[in-house]
Amino acid sequence: MQERYDAIVIGGGHNGLVCAAYLARAGLRVVVLERRDVLGGAAVTEEIVPGFRFSVASYVVSLLRPEIVRDLELPRHGLAILPLDGTFTPLEGDHLWRLNDHGRTVRELRRWSLTDAEAYEEYGILMAQMARFIKPILSAVPGDQGRIRPAEWVSLAPLARRFAGLPRRQRDTFIQLMTMSAADFLDQWFETDPLKATMAASGIIGTFQGVRSPGTAYVLLHHYMGEIDGAFRAWGIPRGGTGGVSLAIASAARAQGAEIRTEAPVAAIDVRGGRAVGVTLRSGETIEADAVLSSADPRVTFLDLLEPGVLDGQFAADVRRYRFRGSSGKVNLALDGLPEFTCLPGRGEHLRGAISFSPSVDYMERAYDDAKYGRFSRRPYIDAIIPTLVDPAMAPPGKHVMSCFVQYAPYHLADGGAWDDAHRQAFRDTVVDTLAERAPNIRDLIVGEQVLSPLDIEQRIGLSEGNIFQGELSLEQLFFNRPVPGWARYRTPVHGLWMCGSAAHPGGGLMGAPGRIAALEHLRSRSSR
């Protein structure tokens, strides 16, 4: 059976699906090939414990590009984002609780510090302004800084002009956000330790950095990014888990005529005369196409799927040095009831938002120190949510699921250690102990669980070294350096082979941007041929 397509998309993660949907919408004959039996990649919902459905990996949505939601009419294909209200930080004998209701948050902050309560408002306004400034970067195509031709810098020109036009204060803040550590940045504004720690936590998610590491401040913005897209609620949890997002995109892609195949692992990208001409599946089946767009990460795409020798040595070396260094794990719990926090008993609203185990900046930093030297944090940062409180269908009546994103769990363990069963068990126990310190009843509630080490994330989801963003989002791997300097424009040294996953600008997260921009760039290159 020989079929010919205009384009093959490798990987049915949300970016691959977005890419396919845009290509199909433009009239291309597209097939998506997904290795697993389920779609979604890291945005996937699975029934791990009978009756309990988990957002196995990613668990909240904040960055999904509104233009994608609009262009693909995702709500019509079943996408619904349910509100996730507030962030609750349990402490020993006290708590810090911020809500979407600004007035209540400010009242709560006054309990801690009058100046912080005042600064919080000003801070929020400034951050929303910054998010507005940054947004266009998320849909820009990076140039090549290795060439002096003005054309290469055109991608920066509008940005530079807008930057120059910003009020002094915002220019200042932008530079600080791009260069400072989250902790240093927040130190300028606030004095309440749990507040700074909880806010700074967003800066280290998915990175191998600590809250005091320079370059982590930028991610503070992400939290505000979702909130500025007014009409569509862009911050919350998707109905049916994050797999719900992927399924909606898949449905939109199919409606445009894209074909989607699961259990179709690609074994090789076929290259003839320096051009990608199709793929060979592990089953031996070959599929031909004018172009191949890969949403798998660069290690998989370039080092596993291409014959050695296809790439020039320099490019291959640059791919090899691209840093993954996964640092996160996930513990998904099936619960018989709701956890009860000693510091704020009851089943109130505080359980309906994010529950952040981030009591102090030093706590966060020590968690990082453990990972630096190759062990999981003895007391980790945990970002937990209980999706069943807003989407009860995820578990049998009266039961709950709790999703715990845990940092740090380094992929590379010290002293040649490996993520074997014993390590995974010890990691699980550490997480449950940390939860139980604040909510002692949790131990008795657990009726089922799923523990993912970074190695599990690599093996199950297919993300190299378990890096949740398909490669670290550190300054040197952003924009025109992502994933390889000189190759940030979705193209690769192999003609007809493109990148469309999180390893391309603007990077990871349930955003869809790389898939969309790659599709648009590919379409542009076809029409100019």
Added chain:
Amino acid sequence: MSYDAIVAGGGHNGLVCAALLARAGRRVLVVERRERTGGILDGVVSTVGRLRPALVAELELERHGLELARPPIRMLALREGGAPVAFWADPGRTAEGLAAVSGADATAYPRFDAHVRVLARFLGELAEITPPRLDAGALGDWQAGLRLARAYRRLDSRSARELTRALPMAAADFVGEWFATDAVRAALAARGSLFTAMGPWSAGTTAVLLADSAGNDGGAAGQTAFATSGPAALAAAIESAATAAGATIRTRAEVARVLVRGGRVHGVALASGEEIEAPVVACGVDPKTVLTRWLDPEEAGPRLRWRAGNIRTPGATAVVDLRLSGPPAFSGVDDPQLLAGRIVVAPGIDHVERAFDCWKYGGLSERPYLEATISDGSMHVLAQWVPHDADPDAVGDLVVAELERHAPGIGSSVADRRVLTPALIERDFGLSGGHVYHAEPGLDQFFAWRPVLGLARYRLAVPGLYLCGSGAHPGGGVTGGPGQNAAREILAD
């Protein structure tokens, strides 16, 4: 006597600025708090190889008594349980020695050295320009932009890409891409952490590392040049160049305030109450001091005071001077020539990082990262990372104990010692936080936003007020760069 300009703070940058202004015919007064000029150069610094060659020529410093010595050895990296590794001025010779440690590292070294030189050359050119304005009026600032573009164009496209990638990297990652041996990595990366509050795993330490080799012949091993009669001789030479050009130097005169009248600088007020008038005041002290203490809060305004108060000045370097009764004997060192450069105790990346970790939580590591030089029977040791108000005796003991591991018996040959902790540096030299670079050289206080965005062009808040010390671009170290750039801008106005 009336002056055209007052230079407040007579560190080497202040002196450079004064000398250049005087040579341009301005009547200049240098006001220095201490009994001698030179600032940190006076008895604290050891190597002066970062000094701009063009400045040495322009100020004819050799005629004014400066003599530089460059030993063939740059750095001796002491190791744990292994012979020390020598880094020579000649990269080929270094590679020969590295072969005993790791063949792969020996092969990589000359290429790495060349790579560092290419990137550092660009930073050297960057150091010479006045950072461009980054606001809407910036179009008029084409000159800086043009120079920048020209320097950038001289890089081949691979290097240009590597530059943007390297600057924000952690030094540990930067060297990790080239070398396999932990000790070699650490020896080369540590310089990115020297005088900073950043361990080798902190993003941006590569920029510090490269800046150290910018505009000099340092390369991968870093510069090692001495003023033959001691660092103070350099200060004396610059001072001599300044006075020969007509500048006046006043020591033991502490500036307390900058005088402003009608929205313009009018002079300075000394702590004694005396007022000295001049339409231009160039400050060789740190920017936080100028903006939050010297300038009237009304003139600065609350917003600028807030920003200036947030300039990061986490001093973390201590200096320990040891007078030795006899030459030290380091294990594995038979040739005294090996001890003629910088002697570095940074035996592993994690080892150095752990010293930094302690400091993060306010502690003092048992195993500090050290850089030492030996001259005239004294050993001059820099220790990272030392808490601001650490007990000087404890720091001294710790440093000696660490040296004892590598040079058994050295402790008993210490005849005398002097310890300066960050708190003492702050007290003696009037530097906020005791930060020897006047402001942390982090990515957030770099180039066009050093010390803060909008004040990077040497002009501070009020017309007539300038910054000419290490808190300005291109930053700290004995370069003369900030002083020279500031003088150029003052003359241009």
